[in-house]
Amino acid sequence: MNNTMYHLFLRRINGSIWRYLPAFLLVAAISSCQKTGFTYNNIVDNNQQTDYVLSDTLSIQMKTILTDSMPTSGSEVMLAGKRTDPIFGASSAQSFFQIAKPAAVTIPLNGSGYDSMVLIMHPNSYVSGDSNQVQHLQIYRVTSTIQTATNFYYLYNNSNFSTESTPIGSFQGVIRPNTDKEIRAYMSNQLGTQLFNMLRDQSGDITTTPTWLDFFKGLNVRGAADSKTINGFRANDTSLVMRLYYHINEQIVTARYVDFKMQASNLQFNQVKTVRTGTPLAPFDGTVKTLPTASTGNQGFCQPIAGTATRIDIPYIKNLVYLGQFFKIMKVYMTLKPVNGTYVNDQLPPRVALCEVDKNNNVTDTLTYGRLTVDNQFNVNTNYTFDITNYVIKEQTVSDFYSRGLLLTPSATDGRTTMDRLVIGDQQNTANKAKIQLYYLLYK
Numbered sequence: 001m002n003n004t005m006y007h008l009f010l011r012r013i014n015g016s017i018w019r020y021l022p023a024f025l026l027v028a029a030i031s032s033c034q035k036t037g038f039t040y041n042n043i044v045d046n047n048q049q050t051d052y053v054l055s056d057t058l059s060i061q062m063k064t065i066l067t068d069s070m071p072t073s074g075s076e077v078m079l080a081g082k083r084t085d086p087i088f089g090a091s092s093a094q095s096f097f098q099i100a101k102p103a104a105v106t107i108p109l110n111g112s113g114y115d116s117m118v119l120i121m122h123p124n125s126y127v128s129g130d131s132n133q134v135q136h137l138q139i140y141r142v143t144s145t146i147q148t149a150t151n152f153y154y155l156y157n158n159s160n161f162s163t164e165s166t167p168i169g170s171f172q173g174v175i176r177p178n179t180d181k182e183i184r185a186y187m188s189n190q191l192g193t194q195l196f197n198m199l200r201d202q203s204g205d206i207t208t209t210p211t212w213l214d215f216f217k218g219l220n221v222r223g224a225a226d227s228k229t230i231n232g233f234r235a236n237d238t239s240l241v242m243r244l245y246y247h248i249n250e251q252i253v254t255a256r257y258v259d260f261k262m263q264a265s266n267l268q269f270n271q272v273k274t275v276r277t278g279t280p281l282a283p284f285d286g287t288v289k290t291l292p293t294a295s296t297g298n299q300g301f302c303q304p305i306a307g308t309a310t311r312i313d314i315p316y317i318k319n320l321v322y323l324g325q326f327f328k329i330m331k332v333y334m335t336l337k338p339v340n341g342t343y344v345n346d347q348l349p350p351r352v353a354l355c356e357v358d359k360n361n362n363v364t365d366t367l368t369y370g371r372l373t374v375d376n377q378f379n380v381n382t383n384y385t386f387d388i389t390n391y392v393i394k395e396q397t398v399s400d401f402y403s404r405g406l407l408l409t410p411s412a413t414d415g416r417t418t419m420d421r422l423v424i425g426d427q428q429n430t431a432n433k434a435k436i437q438l439y440y441l442l443y444k
Contacts (some may be wrong), residue, residue, distance in 0.1 A: 016378065033297055045243040049186070054439055055437075056436065058314060058316065058332075058424065059314070060312060060314060061312070061314075061315055062293045063291060063300070063310070064290070064302075064308055065291075065310075066284045068200045069307075070156060070415070072156060072272075072389075073148075073153070073268060073269035073270045074265055075270075075413070076222055076236050077240060078095040078268070079222065079233075079270040079272070080095055080222055080241065083129040083229055084228070087279060087322045088274065088276070088279060089274045089276035089277070089306075090265070091201060092223060093419070095268065096159075096220050097146070097219060097267065098216055098268070099219055100258045101206055101209055104207075106195055107200040108200075108248060111249035111250070112248045113249075114193045114196035114245075114247055116192065116245045117244045119187055119243075120243055121171075121240060122181065122239040123183065124177075124233055125234065126231070126232030128190070128419035131232060135186060135227060135228075135229055136171070136226050137222070137223060138183060138224050139221050140168065141168050141220075141338070142219060142443065145217055146218050146267050155267065155269035156269070157269075158272075160274075166186055169188060170186070173185075179342065203401055232417070236262065237267050240427070241260065241262070243260070244259075267403065268415075270305070270417075272305050273352050274306045278390055280301070281301060283295075293428075299339055299424065300425075300426060301421070302422040304415035305416055306421075310409075311352075311361060311406065312407075313406070314392070320440075321396070326442075326443040328441045330389075330440055331389050332387070332388050332438050333386065333388070333437045334354075335437070336425075337424060337425050337429075338422060339423040343444050345427055346421060348422065349422055351370075351410065352369065352409070352410055353369050353370070353408075353410070354366075354388070354408060355384050358405075359405075370385060371386075374414050380431075382386065
């Protein structure tokens with residue numbers, strides 16, 4: 001390997017410090033992890049030197065991969081809307097969930113009447129796109145049973161269930177994600193009247209859970225054709241509620257309501273579809289699932305909920321043994337830089353993970369999280385730094401069967417509940433170059 005190295009410090013043991021040699025040997029014995037039979041006694045003499053060396057030329061191979069699916073159920077986050085991203089493509093997000101039967105309520109047959117029905121949604125402060133744009137959401141009635149497939153525990157970003165062709169509710173307006181506590185989508189009065197009559201008449205379709213779920217299988221919230229942003233909402237039985245208002249004519253008219261709450265959070269999930277035509281990721285299709293960064297402008301792309309992630313391999317780790325007869329890895333850092341101009345209108349993921357993956361890109365473990373440093377002044381040194389010391393040490397000795405690559409992705413929570421995305425440079429990217437810093441001791 002053709003390495004370019006420079007010395008951080010050089011310490012030579014000589015006669016002037018010979019009286020301290022026993023202390024040096026004791027420290028070395030405690031702190032060093034040596035090969036069998038390797039001790040300072042057989043390498044250190046008056047002319048022996050030990051170098052602490054930094055190498056920054058370890059090669060990286062990088063590619064963007066297309067994943068088959070990602071679990072999105074049970075996150076207690078609802079995503080809905082549409083957004084066109086010039087880098088990642090046109091994405092649509094929609095959510096499916098079940099509605100529980102209401103608590104028992106007694107409504108007099110005479111002197112009562114239906115007023116209105118709304119779907120109450122609570123923003124969770126997340127938005128992808130321009131929050132000043134008018135958002136247009138539509139609500140559809142699900143017509144097939146929301147359930148996981150046999151032997152599966154999750155629903156995924158590509159799961160789907162049939163719905164009616166005509167919406168039964170809608171919301172149109174500006175959603176201020178950090179200000180608005182709730183928004184209300186007005187629902188079909190025809191459906192509302194039907195449900196009110198069922199409640200008043202104590203219909204069997206609304207008084208027991210099995211018959212209710214057979215009658216009303218759930219709701220689907222999606223962006224209308226003119227939607228331009230994707231919003232996040234809280235999804236649990238207190239924050240996602242279909243509320244039916246009615247009145248009773250007593251001595252005075254009394255306004256009342258009954259709630260149909262979201263249920264089975266493990267079955268609430270977000271579907272995300274992306275059309276990548278005209279983007280660097282356009283070559284992805286049913287057969288092409290890997291794009292080396294050399295073919296995408298020396299850039300890797302990552303948006304897990306839409307099916308893309310960046311794989312990183314360090315192919316020459318095992319060659320480190322040729323650096324010298326006796327050496328010890330002390331620290332290894334990998335620095336990745338977001339590509340300038342790709343996050344002007346999108347915040348960078350605050351937490352980015354490196355996961356170990358096998359040759360088929362199956363995640364086997366989460367290795368470490370990157371530390372984000374933001375260069376607010378010059379915007380040239382913004383980067384994520386990862387400590388991959390243990391990974392490199394382990395990869396030196398494992399067999400090819402147990403060898404692992406690295407997968408770059410936002411944290412597990414952010415990756416399946418947001419549209420967060422990241423574009424990073426590879427080692428050939430001039431302005432946003434990826435690099436590895438390898439610190440090691442070399443005993444000469």
